[in-house]
Each structure stands twice: as C-alpha cells, then as structure tokens.
Amino acid sequence: MEIRLENLTKVFTDKTGKQTRAVDDLTVTIPSGKLVGLLGPSGCGKSTTLFMIAGLHQPTDGKIYFGEDDVTRLAPEKRGIGLVFQNYALYPHMTIRQNIMFPLENLNIKKKEADELVYEMAKLVGIEDQLDKKPSQLSGGQQQRVAIARALVKKPRVLLLDEPLSNLDARLRLQTREEIKRIQRETGITTIFVTHDQEEAMSISDQMVVLNFGVKQQMDAPQDMYNKPDNLFVAKFLGNPPINVIEGEVKKGKVQLLDGTVIGETKVADGSYIFGLRPEDFKVDDNGFNVDTTDIDHTGRDTMIRFMIGEKQLRALVDSESVEGKKTIKLAVKKNKIHIFDQETGNILS
Amino acid sequence: MKEFIRELRWTLRSKSHYIGVRINDFLERNHLRFFAHLPGWFKAIFFLLPAIVILGVFTFYPIFNSFLVSFYSGYNIVTGEFDGYTLIGNYVTVLSESGFRQAVLNTALIVFVSVPISIIVALFIAVAMNSIKPLKGFFQNMFFLPYVTNSIAIGLVFAFMFKGNTNDLFNLGLANQIVTWFGGTPVPWVGVGATYWSAMTVILIHGVWAGLAFKIIVFLSSIQGIDKQYYQAAQIDGASRNKQFRRITVPLISPMIFYILVTSIIGAFKTYSSIVAIINTSGIITTGANGQVNLKTIVFFIYEYLQETGRNGALSEAAAAAILLFLIIMVFTVIQLQVGKRRVHY
Numbered sequence: 001m002e003i004r005l006e007n008l009t010k011v012f013t014d015k016t017g018k019q020t021r022a023v024d025d026l027t028v029t030i031p032s033g034k035l036v037g038l039l040g041p042s043g044c045g046k047s048t049t050l051f052m053i054a055g056l057h058q059p060t061d062g063k064i065y066f067g068e069d070d071v072t073r074l075a076p077e078k079r080g081i082g083l084v085f086q087n088y089a090l091y092p093h094m095t096i097r098q099n100i101m102f103p104l105e106n107l108n109i110k111k112k113e114a115d116e117l118v119y120e121m122a123k124l125v126g127i128e129d130q131l132d133k134k135p136s137q138l139s140g141g142q143q144q145r146v147a148i149a150r151a152l153v154k155k156p157r158v159l160l161l162d163e164p165l166s167n168l169d170a171r172l173r174l175q176t177r178e179e180i181k182r183i184q185r186e187t188g189i190t191t192i193f194v195t196h197d198q199e200e201a202m203s204i205s206d207q208m209v210v211l212n213f214g215v216k217q218q219m220d221a222p223q224d225m226y227n228k229p230d231n232l233f234v235a236k237f238l239g240n241p242p243i244n245v246i247e248g249e250v251k252k253g254k255v256q257l258l259d260g261t262v263i264g265e266t267k268v269a270d271g272s273y274i275f276g277l278r279p280e281d282f283k284v285d286d287n288g289f290n291v292d293t294t295d296i297d298h299t300g301r302d303t304m305i306r307f308m309i310g311e312k313q314l315r316a317l318v319d320s321e322s323v324e325g326k327k328t329i330k331l332a333v334k335k336n337k338i339h340i341f342d343q344e345t346g347n348i349l350s
Numbered sequence: 351m352k353e354f355i356r357e358l359r360w361t362l363r364s365k366s367h368y369i370g371v372r373i374n375d376f377l378e379r380n381h382l383r384f385f386a387h388l389p390g391w392f393k394a395i396f397f398l399l400p401a402i403v404i405l406g407v408f409t410f411y412p413i414f415n416s417f418l419v420s421f422y423s424g425y426n427i428v429t430g431e432f433d434g435y436t437l438i439g440n441y442v443t444v445l446s447e448s449g450f451r452q453a454v455l456n457t458a459l460i461v462f463v464s465v466p467i468s469i470i471v472a473l474f475i476a477v478a479m480n481s482i483k484p485l486k487g488f489f490q491n492m493f494f495l496p497y498v499t500n501s502i503a504i505g506l507v508f509a510f511m512f513k514g515n516t517n518d519l520f521n522l523g524l525a526n527q528i529v530t531w532f533g534g535t536p537v538p539w540v541g542v543g544a545t546y547w548s549a550m551t552v553i554l555i556h557g558v559w560a561g562l563a564f565k566i567i568v569f570l571s572s573i574q575g576i577d578k579q580y581y582q583a584a585q586i587d588g589a590s591r592n593k594q595f596r597r598i599t600v601p602l603i604s605p606m607i608f609y610i611l612v613t614s615i616i617g618a619f620k621t622y623s624s625i626v627a628i629i630n631t632s633g634i635i636t637t638g639a640n641g642q643v644n645l646k647t648i649v650f651f652i653y654e655y656l657q658e659t660g661r662n663g664a665l666s667e668a669a670a671a672a673i674l675l676f677l678i679i680m681v682f683t684v685i686q687l688q689v690g691k692r693r694v695h696y
Contacts, residue, residue, distance in 0.1 A: 054586060055586075056582050056585065056586070075585075076585050076586045077585060077586060077587070077588035077589075081586065082586070083582075083583070083586045085579050085582070085583060087579065089577065089579035089580055089582070089583040091580060091583075091584075091597075091598065092602070092695070093601040093602060093604075093695035094601075102584075102587050102589070102597075103586075103587040103588060105589075106587060106588035106589050106590075106593065107588065150583075150587070154587075154588075
C-alpha cells in the first residue's frame with residue numbers, strides 16, 4: 001500500500017488564539033511494503049503527521065491517499081491501520097489475550113478463528129506463553145511486542161509506530177529494533193515509524209524523512225542521506241559524533257578555513273561558506289595540517305581527537321595506531337568529503 | 351496525579367522530620383529526654399491519645415453500650431435500672447413487630463432501587479459532562495448544588511413540588527401541573543389520599559436526585575484521570591463509542607464505582623431525614639377513613655422507640671433494632687467486598 005501525503009498541513013490554535021504550524025505543506029510518497037522512518041527533533045511535527053495518517057488528528061489542509069483512496073476524511077477505524085503508541089496504551093484491565101483480541105471483537109470474527117489469529121500474532125512477536133497475564137506483569141519489551149501484535153492482528157494495510165523504542169533500555173532497544181525489522185519483513189506491511197533518534201532511524205529504515213518545524217528537509221535512503229545531506233540541518237542532525245561545522249571561504253578553488261588552513265579543493269565559486277566535515281572523514285596525512293594530540297578519547301579501534309581551528313573546536317576520528325605515542329600528528333580531509341553550505345539558506349552547494 | 355502524590359509525600363516527609371526535630375527540642379528543654387527512649391508503640395499510643403479518647407467516648411463506647419443495652423429487659427432510661435438480662439427477647443420483640451418488617455421493606459426498596467438508578471444516571475451524566483466543552487463549569491456547579499444543600503430543605507422543596515390533589519385544582523405542585531398539562535387528573539402524591547407507591551415514587555426520585563451530586567463529581571474526576579490514549583487506541587481498534595464506554599471507561603473507573611456503591615448502599619440504609627421532610631414527622635399518610643400508608647425506614651423506626659421514653663424497655667428495643675440494622679449493613683458490605691474482588695480492576 002503506497003501512502004501519499006499531499007500538501008499536508010496541521011495548524012494548532014491555542015486558547016489565546018496563537019497559531020502553531022505543526023506540519024507545514026508536507027508532500028511525501030511512502031513506497032509500498034517499505035519501512036520508512038519519520039525523523040526529527042522533538043516538536044518537529046513527526047508524531048502529528050503520524051496521527052494524521054492514523055486519522056486521530058484532522059489535517060487543516062492537504063490530502064492523504066492510501067493507494068488510490070483518499071482517506072483524508074475517513075474515520076480511523078475505517079482506514080485499516082495499526083498503531084503502536086509511544087507508551088503502548090495496552091488496556092491495563094484486560095489480559096494480553098483480550099488486548100490482542102480487542103480489535104477482532106469489533107470486526108465480528110468468530111471466536112475460534114479469532115483465537116487462532118491471536119495465537120498466530122503472539123507467536124510472530126514471541127509472546128505466545130504470556131497470553132493470560134496482565135500488561136503490568138510484563139516487561140517493557142514484552143509490552144511493546146503485545147502492542148505490535150494488537151496493531152497487526154486485524155491485518156492492517158499500514159502499520160504506524162510512534163517512538164516505539166523510546167521507553168526501552170539501551171540493550172532491549174537494539175534487540176527490539178531488529179525484531180521490528182524482522183516482523184516488517186515477514187509481513188511485508190508498509191510501515192511508518194517515528195523517532196527522534198537518528199541512529200535508530202538509520203539502522204532500521206529503508207527510507208528516511210527528516211522534518212524540522214513541520215517542514216520536510218529531505219527524503220532518502222539512510223546512507224545516501226548521510227553522505228549527501230540536502231542542507232545544514234540534515235547534516236547536523238545525522239551522525240554521531242556530529243558533523244563539524246566551521247566557517248571559511250573558497251578562494252580560487254581552494255577551500256580555506258578562517259585561520260588560513262587549506263583543507264581541499266572545490267568547484268564552488270569564490271566566497272564565504274559554511275563547511276561541514278564529518279569526524280571520520282579526516283585522515284592522517286603528511287601533507288596535512290598540524291594537530292596537538294593532547295585532548296583525545298580512546299574508543300577502542302578509533303581515537304577521537306579534539307583540536308582547535310581558530311576559536312572553534314573540531315573533532316576527528318582516526319585510527320588509534322596512527323596516534324599512539326605521538327605529540328602532534330598531521331591531519332587532512334579525505335577527498336570530496338567537504339560539504340559546502342550556503343551561509344544564508346544552509347542549502348548544500350557541494 | 352503521580353507527581354502530585356510524590357510531591358505530597360516529600361512535603362509530608364520533610365514536615366514530619368521538622369516536627370520530629372521540634373519535639374526533640376521541646377523534650378530537651380523540659381528535661382523530658384527520657385521520653386525519647388520509650389518504646390515506639392508507647393509513643394505511638396501517646397500521640398494517638400486525643401483521637402482515641404474522642405472516638406472512644408463518642409463512637410466505641412456507644413456502640414458497645416447499645417450492644418449491651420439490647421440484652422437488658424425492662425431498662426428504665428431515667429433511673430438507669432433494669433430487671434435483668436434477656437438474650438434474644440428484645441430482638442424477638444423488634445422482629446415480631448409488623449412496623450419493623452414494613453420499615454425493612456421500605457428501606458430495602460430505597461436501597462435497591464434508588465442506589466443503582468442513581469449510579470447509572472450519575473455515570474451517564476459524568477460521561478456526558480466529560481465530552482462537552484461549553485458550559486462545563488456551569489453544569490458542574492448545577493449538579494453539585496444538591497450536595498451542599500440541606501437535606502431537609504431539599505425534602506421540603508420536593509414535598510412542595512409534589513403537593514396538590516383532585517379537590518384543590520388551584521394549589522397544585524409542579525408534578526401535578528405537568529400531569530394536568532397532559533390531560534391527567536392530579537395525583538395526591540404525598541398528601542392525604544396518597545397510595546404507597548405514589549409516595550414511595552417521590553421518595554425514590556428524591557433519593558436518586560440527592561445522591562447524584564457526589565457521584566457525578568467522583569465519576570467525572572476519575573473519568574478525567576483516564577489516559578486519552580486508551581480511547582485513541584480503542585478508536586483505531588474499531589470500538590464504537592458505546593463499546594469504549596463499556597469496555598474501557600467502566601472497567602477503568604470500577605474501583606470508584608465500587609467505592610460509591612458500597613458507601614451509597616450504607617448511606618441509603620440510613621435514610622431518615624428525607625422521609626420526615628417529604629412525608630411528615632410521623633412517617634404515615636392517612637389515605638381514607640381508616641387506611642394509612644407506612645413509609646418509615648429502619649432509622650425512623652429506631653428513632654420512634656427512642657421517643658417512647660415513658661415506657662420501660664423501649665431503649666433496649668431501639669438498641670436491638672440498631673444492632674439489626676448494623677448486621678444487615680455488614681452482611682451487604684461483606685457480600686459486596688467479595689463480589690468486588692472478582693469484578694473490580696484495581
């Protein structure tokens with residue numbers, strides 16, 4: 001099921017009449033059978049978008065299509081969606097079985113058939129031996145699976161996940177995100193998943209949509225987006241440790257930082273720009289610039305060096321062996337790895 | 351709510367610590383240091399003493415004493431003398447009085463008709479009030495008014511609304527005016543010529559209405575405490591409004607419904623003042639030459655014994671009737687607690 005959002009806009013008006021554009025003119029096509037991550041900082045409108053797709057929020061403007069059907073004005077239960085809430089919203093007074101069965105009850109499915117479906121779903125998410133417990137007796141990770149089973153049991157056309165991993169501890173998060181990916185592969189269901197964690201989104205999504213202040217910044221496959229960000233916001237948002245952002249200029253095709261260090265060449269016209277340098281795009285090179293190794297972190301295979309260019313602190317991630325025992329090393333930037341952004345718009349130029 | 355409780359706990363903890371420090375200072379100053387070394391249970395009782403004394407004098411002793419008095423025979427209230435003891439004599443006297451059986455019947459009707467109706471109505475009003483936005487505060491005040499109004503005053507207003515009869519068409523209450531608009535003949539609801547059921551209807555309507563206020567407030571606040579996400583989840587799961595109410599709202603506030611059920615049943619068993627206000631101070635309506643309708647409740651019946659101060663033994667019978675009421679209430683409360691264990695989702 002392909003999902004198309006056309007010029008989707010949501011304006012919230014508070015009591016004083018102040019308007020907030022939570023989602024602003026969003027046009028996105030989500031391909032059928034893919035796992036798509038909606039990514040952005042808190043308050044960027046990603047959950048609002050999800051809730052509009054679910055039908056729990058009514059858009060102020062724009063259209064939502066599931067395949068060829070316009071579902072913009074359709075009630076949530078008629079859209080054929082499954083939604084997993086951030087805190088799961090399992091009915092606390094029902095057993096796990098009753099929780100998973102609840103959507104089926106409303107479809108008038110025969111008891112025996114419903115029982116089989118519930119078991120099948122419970123087995124898919126691996127909680128078939130917990131069916132007679134109450135949600136409060138389950139761990140966070142198990143509750144999460146129950147929520148997924150409940151969302152999937154009525155065979156929805158679309159699965160929506162709202163920050164599905166944010167309530168889990170680090171270890172369980174890793175395990176569960178693999179689990180989600182597996183379930184999505186097995187069922188082949190079009191899945192939209194909201195997160196503020198770029199690492200999570202990168203590791204799990206087929207496609208990512210980055211939002212900021214309700215405006216779409218970029219949609220691409222994770223690695224493509226990481227390598228070729230459309231603007232400074234996306235570049236800064238993706239990657240850990242984050243990208244180094246430093247001002248400088250281009251003179252006669254040479255990329256020059258403010259203290260005069262030349263770090264590479266470019267075809268961009270002369271002028272002042274903002275440069276983005278990923279920490280891992282530095283390399284040890286005899287033709288590079290001198291860097292003190294006084295402020296370093298060993299992280300095992302790699303070593304992070306913090307150094308100053310003018311007033312600005314930069315981070316570089318290099319091979320541990322090349323740093324060992326040396327007071328200064330020479331660093332250079334790998335070829336074609338300098339991101340150049342317009343100073344005013346933040347859009348990428350190269 | 352969670353944060354509030356946490357905050358409250360912290361406040362209490364810091365306050366109690368502060369009080370502890372103050373007490374130690376006080377003991378130090380007055381050379382009472384030894385008090386601090388007394389065992390914990392002793393200190394606990396010492397600090398509870400004011401409450402224990404007041405409860406003991408005004409609650410525990412009277413309960414114990416009425417239990418005792420119910421076994422006296424020929425007890426004289428004025429002199430305090432009595433002839434001897436009887437194990438079940440007073441109880442037999444009370445139980446064999448047709449007035450008592452009628453009072454139990456009247457009370458049971460009030461309990462088992464007005465309480466369930468009032469709970470169901472309150473639940474629907476609370477749900478309705480939760481889903482409206484305009485005039486919410488206004489409606490909340492409207493429904494809460496009965497709670498802060500004197501019950502005798504309410505009863506008198508009810509009596510006034512239901513007054514009037516066929517012979518006096520110019521002096522009809524609101525209920526009879528409505529009856530005449532629809533072409534009916536005015537009914538003597540609670541006055542001379544009333545029937546048992548017409549008077550009981552008025553008492554039941556009063557019971558339902560007077561009980562609404564508190565229930566609505568309790569239900570409304572517990573409904574507002576339900577996480578909105580359950581309803582969103584249920585909506586996506588395709589549950590209708592009606593089903594959301596039955597499967598989510600009711601189970602999630604079932605502890606509150608249960609609490610209201612237990613307390614209202616106990617309260618309804620103790621109905622007294624509304625009968626005085628709506629019917630009259632004798633609890634009996636004359637219906638014709640000789641006929642009369644008895645609308646006394648158990649508490650009313652007990653109270654009448656107490657007024658027979660001239661007769662020896664009346665107080666013992668009153669005590670016996672009170673103990674019987676106590677037993678009835680206890681049995682129903684125990685049954686409810688047992689049922690509640692299976693039906694209430696905490």
